[in-house]
Amino acid sequence: MINRQTIDKLLQTQKIYETLINEIDVGVHAIDHTGRTMIYNDKMMEIESMRKEEVIDKNFQDVFMFEDGQGSTLLNALHHKKEVKNQKQTYYNNKGKEITTINNTFPVYDGETAIGAIEIAKDVTVIERLVRKNMGINVNTRYSFDNIIGSSLAIKEVIENTKRATRTASSVLIVGETGTGKELFAQSIHNGSDRSSAPFISQNCAAIPDSLIESLLFGTKKGAFTGAIDRPGLFEQAEGGTLLLDEINSLSPMLQAKLLRAIQEKSIRRVGDTVDRKINVRIISTINEDPIEAISNQRLRKDLFYRLSVVSLFIPPLRERKEDIIQLIDFFIKKYNHMFQMNIKGVSEEVSSLLTNYDWPGNIRELEHVIEGAINLMIDEEVIEVSHLPYNFRNKSVSKSNDTYPKEPSIIGVHQFTANDKQQPLRNLKDFLLEAENYYINKALEKHKFHVTNAAKELGLSRQSLQYRMKRLDNN
Incomplete structure (x- = not known):
């Protein structure tokens, strides 16, 4: 017979488990051996725009819909005892809303018997729509050399070197801090070259997860993974023109290696395909840090750097x-x-x-x-x-x-409000209080060598509250 203490402990454990499942920032969906849903957390509800009562204890196949010929990674894990990692899947909820996730899915065993399956999902629905929107659509290459503002010697020298790069199809690496106008120079090269009538396609490599960027760049073959269709990648879309790869140092080493092969061989292979396709694309890439530092810190492959930097352009920061x-x-x-x-x-x-x-x-x-x-x-x-x-x-x-750091405000307390001050017009209260708060927060951060937790403790704030105030002050 189970005593009360054991029951209380089990209830406490269950409460901790429920809190953990619902607080983590990934979707969790678990089914039993019959395919009925046992666990469906709050994040999964958000991803799939459904209520728990629409899913819990319901047969998975009665709730979700898939394209013809496309199966569920969750059911595959259960029926075929197949574990998958970082697999993209597109499907529909019970109202027909399209959902795209990146899944880690695995069967659950009791000894040798599969008793269920669990799926951990990250929502990439918005990103997938963005990818589809970008496929086959050229960036409006409205910039040319006439749009580059400046008459300083530093910028004139870069413009002259950039104009020379329009004469060939060699790869160009544009180096410059964020906000210096690297894409403006890239578009100017394209518009000044004999490829100007062909596509110009731009892709920020930091904006798309690794699990999607490969299929975005190289394309996909139908059946390569759940939901995959025959679709050309950006290399094929840019055929005859220019492909701009922004923030190239954000690509994973594996993708950098595949990119290097594509540039060297002048061919690409779609994900899941066995056929190499010839390409005629000029590569312009950008990086927002010193390439040598990126190589030293293993954010950029040395061999890829040499291949991309046939022509190197260094855009000076505004302070120079x-x-x-x-x-x-x-x-x-x-x-x-x-x-x-x-x-x-x-x-x-x-x-x-x-x-x-x-x-x-x-x-x-x-x-x-x-x-x-x-x-x-x-x-x-x-x-x-x-x-x-x-x-x-x-x-x-x-x-x-x-x-x-900001100077101490001229009026911090009533004791500083002198007779002479009384003759002067008062400052706007909101600006004064913001200035005072900024000064005080910076003093605390400086004192604690920018250790946010310690500074918050001395100020009598929670860490989250201090971070919120720092962000608010920075945006004012």
């Missing part, structure tokens, strides 16, 4: 071409004047000084966002003043110019 900042400001003001139907004439001398002295870690993209943000705060004004600049930029630029 500050004489171009005023031209860029004028360009972005004209752009957003047209977009927002406004009539901004320019920036004040103070703003001009602030913008030209700032280091721009986010480069041209950050400058554009600052100008766009400032114009959004304007009504009838014709000149951008410091008060129009986004708060986070004002805070960072002042901090950077003083080479320190």
Whole structure:
């Protein structure tokens, strides 16, 4: 006979198990030996847009639908005792909604007998739709050399070298920090070459999981895996033209090896196929870090680097071409004047000084966002003043110019409010409190050498609360 203590312990264990299953950020679906659902966690409900009562204790095949000839990885694991890892599967819920997941599926045994199967799933439905949308659709190659803004010696030299690269079909590696305009140069090469009438296709290698990027690049053969159809990859889609591979250092070593083979052999093989297909594609790739450092840290294969960098272009960061900042400001003001139907004439001398002295870690993209943000705060004004600049930029630029953290606000407590201060107009309360909070948080982080947990403890906050405040202040 089971005593009360044993029952309580079993109930506690069950509660811990239920909490764990529902809190993890992957879908979990388990069936018994008859195919009926036993476990169906909250994340799986979210992925499949279904309620538990629609699935629990129901036969799996009565609930979900698959394309003709395509089976379920979960049922395959049960009936064929087959374990699969990182397999993509597309299927439909009981309302006909299409779902795509990457699954790890395996049978569950009691001794030699399979008593069920478990599937752990990651949702890639949105990414799969994006892949399909991109297939066969060229990027609007609207950029040419005329769109590159700047007259500094640094940028002129890069433009001249880039123009020379239009004469051949050699691979080009464009090196530059995030926000420097690497794709603009890539499109300029394509549009200036004899391939300009052929496709230009761009793919950010960091935006797609490894489990999908291979089929996206090389294509698939029907039957290669559950849900696979005959579909050309980006190499075939770019035939005769240019394929831009952005952030090439984010590809896994295995995919880098396959990419190297495709470039060397000038042929590709679709996933699941046995036939090699010849390709005529110019490869332009980009990297947002020093290639030598990427090789040293094993983020980029040395042999692939040599193959991609027949022509190497190094785009200078904005801090190394500050004489171009005023031209860029004028360009972005004209752009957003047209977009927002406004009539901004320019920036004040103070703003001009602030913008030209700032280091721009986010480069041209950050400058554009600052100008766009400032114009959004304007009504009838014709000149951008410091008060129009986004708060986070004002805070960072002042901090950077003083080479320190934000200064202590001029008024922290009532005891600092002197008679002279009373004669001055008061600052906006929201701006003052944000500045004070930013100062105090930075002091705590600096004191604890940016150990967030320790800083939060001294401030009397939870780690999550401090992280939220840091993020909020950075976005203001």
